[in-house]
Amino acid sequence: MKTKLPTIGIVGGNGKTGQWFTQIFQNHGLSVLIAGRKTSLSVESLAKKSDIVIVCVPISETQKVIKKIIPYLSKNSLLTDLTSFKIMPLEAMKEAACGTLGMHPLFGPSATLDQGLKIVFCKQKDNVLVAYLRNLFEKAGIEIIDMSPEEHDYQMAYIQAFTNAVNLLYAKIIFENKNVLKNKLHNPIFTLQSMIM
16 A cells, blocks of 8 residues: 655745755655745645645744644644754744754755755654655755754854855955956956855
8 A cells, every 4th residue: 555645835935945845845746735925825724734844934934934833733744944043943843743843955946956965954853754854855865964953053153154254355345446346357266256246
């Protein structure tokens, strides 16, 4: 007898990150439901109909969305998110009776599977669907890094602070020396950094 595949629900699934994950799940034969501000399906209905609910909204909305959907989740489901901070969403998930997991993909929506992608897993309330997601991602060639939410946020603070400091310095120099961008001696690294800015 064939095992029923879980239904995935992505809150905020119309964004680029949500679309990236939708494609991965559909490539593995899973049904994906999407709810957001412009969908006919409400987030509450999505929570009721989904086995795995992924919150993929801006950080400022994450806690509010998690608290809104918790009452509609079945105890056998899994609630997770894709936020780049992990303590805050997992704190909101504590009230859920179902499995809970914090995820942080260490890549953007333009990434391809041949780039050695990684996703951080911060486990909170384990259930069989956590193992299911791990297996699915690993089959797709994505490495899973297990970490506590505290360690994740500590390390990300350094990584993001360093990157932002470099970018701010770069922007300051460009702003103060606008003719630098007109220079004909651009090398590939300068061009790439200018595009990022």
